[in-house]
Amino acid sequence: MRVTIESLGAKGDGIAQGARGQHYLPFTLPGEVVETEADESLVGHDFTLVEASPERRDAACPHFGDCGGCDLQHASDDLYHDFKRGLVVRALEREGIEAAVAPLVTCRPRSRRRVTLTAAKAGNRVVLGYNAARTNRVVAIETCPIAHPAIERALPFLRRLSSLLIDRKRPLKLAVTVTGAGLDVAVSDAALLSEKLRQPAVTMALEAGIARLSLGSEIIVKARPPLVDFSGIAVELPPGAFLQAVEGTEDAMADLVMGHLSGGKRVADLFSGCGTFSLRLSRRVAVHAVESDAAALAAQDRAHRAASGLKPLSTERRDLFRRPIPAKEMKGFDGVLFDPPRAGAEGVSRELAASAVKRVAAVSCNPVTLARDLKILLAGGYRLVSVTPLDQFLWSRHVEAVALLERG
Template identity: 65%
Template sequence: MTEFRIDRLGAKGDGIAETSDGPVYLPFTLPGERVATNPLGGEAEPRILQASPHRREPSCPHFGACGGCDLQHADDELYRSFKRDVVVTALARAGIDAEVAPLVPCPPASRRRVTLSAARAGGRVLLGYNAPQSHQIVAIRTCPIALPAIERALPDLRRLAAILVDRKRPLRLTVTATASGLDIAAAGGARLTDGMRGDAIGLAMDAGFARLAADAEVLVKARAPLIDFSGITVEPPPGAFLQAVSTAETAMAERVLGHVDGAKRVADLFSGCGTFSLRIARRSAVHAVEAEDGPLAAQVAAWRSVPGLKPLTTEKRDLFRRPIPAKELKGFDAVVFDPPRAGAEGLCRELANSSVDRIAAVSCNPATLGRDLAILVAGGYRITSVTPIDQFLWSRHVEAVALLER
């Protein structure tokens, strides 16, 4: 056995011990702890010899085996500091000198969307999350990050997986808690026979699911699955992107709307189903750009259902392959963008050459956010605030909203 003292947490939540041979990464350890581990990897986890005062008992019986949570063993003080520091460090590495606000936290049992995996194992079907750094599925009985409606449905979801799962590849179930019930989108399942389709529909009806889709085919819709965007209800297409926690979404929207308030015309880029564009339309004309037809159609339908909103126009466009040129951005007072983890490098290069007054950048990847902000700052923008927002509880992932102006 070899002893180590943990000096700090790494970006992935592992404890790091600095040694003469370089850093040693030890999972599920905390700064200040003394731990012992087998250098040949004989133990799954390091043995704690001296625990940190910030260590606490994890709330989930699957912690450590399930790869969904990295930091349930850290108390709130250390955990929130770690998440803020992830953003601070990413920006510093990109050469960004900006004040980063305290983390906006999210509570347990608040996640409205989870993606579960299922696979056959002998005569059983396992339903849960992948083990850390593995494709092995850890079957779960509970999930303390998910809304109770999702947790209660785990037995029915396991039975549904047994109907849909393929023998050779894992099935993914994206489960969203909506105002009208659970919305289930299955992907990667077996080719449906009439019998499988009938069994899946019967189970969905008995379980009270609002909608069930398999590889974009809607098998049954008992009720329209509705998501509320501050009083505007949207029916998203099956599996469409949504922010994982509604309170986190509200925190993002408050900062974005406050920043673009007073703008006559706003561009919402990577708009999804209208998380920001529909809220913005209460005060400003908005142009929403997204790569797929379904989310655009969903927000147009929601916009039409609410009288008195400002004009909403939409555009189907792959912003990675075709960023909007600076000259086409001339008619906008403000721009909002919320890209996938790859960020918005091409778009930011165009924005840096534009005359847009205000930008709200929303990101789930602090590293690409830092890169994108550096491009904008070099183009003459000034960062007025950066706020980290938690919606991936007990994981290393963190959202952030950065506001800029010329």
């Protein structure tokens, strides 16, 4: 079947019109002519490129097309940036929201400081890498142009560690984070760590210069505290804790939030994590940080106590999906920030819509749920000040966004 690619879909794959409807072809670009066979789902996995787009580029990684981590290394920068911004634009349009969406805040290759790798048994050897697209097969990687160089340099050590700790019945997960003290490695789904394995794991980590190695919530060895810097405030991350993937993107998001919320006296940071925004905000205003993860709250509380010259920071452990803060309890806040997981903050948005809070900053990793939440806030009397898309998952279909709102 010969088709012409008309556009890019939300997953970064090319969309073509065929006899049975729309066909989805990964790794193609608008304007390209391809020959393919599609399965019953109308997704074509193999194709012959008959006519290439002038926007096509050579991929930066030899694993591209097999590894499932990147979707768009074959696209020019302009096309790629327009695609990312377009995800936010179209999500807002589907909810009937008219907004001027800013240009995409970009990120550089080799800037991602947090990755999750998978190790799996393949016969008598262990392969370490990322899952192939749409499968559970692990693609062994030798290089990764999105990852921080410190992570790429550690790949040989991580393979050896995986071979030591892997459970023979299931894949191993390794969350690897670049910190100011070195790499923090948090392993999950490992075999039970016997005394016979513990000392080799400790020795291996120390010889590789790893700051901390943990297995689940248990710290196996900590050579140095794995500290990250939130605008001059040092935080020791709990094992496996969430951290924005690219430091430069985090700084850009924080600048938007700070500029919008730091003019009041007291703000709430909902889904606050380890204090990415709350600690920065506490330089200028009193902050109430709300989060369901006790370890994350404790980490930001310790960091706040150790720093000097900050405004008061209070913390509350609360499941904001099940128990959003009621509108009547928000009357003491001049502003509210929320940064939820991909499911969004629907309950929080409904309470905010019924509140008198003057300013809201919505940070999101999912344009679809962000648009839903913004629609609720707009119906409650807020107006959009700005919407800014940001990139931190380079060459993927994932995009961040910060929306700023105010009443009246």
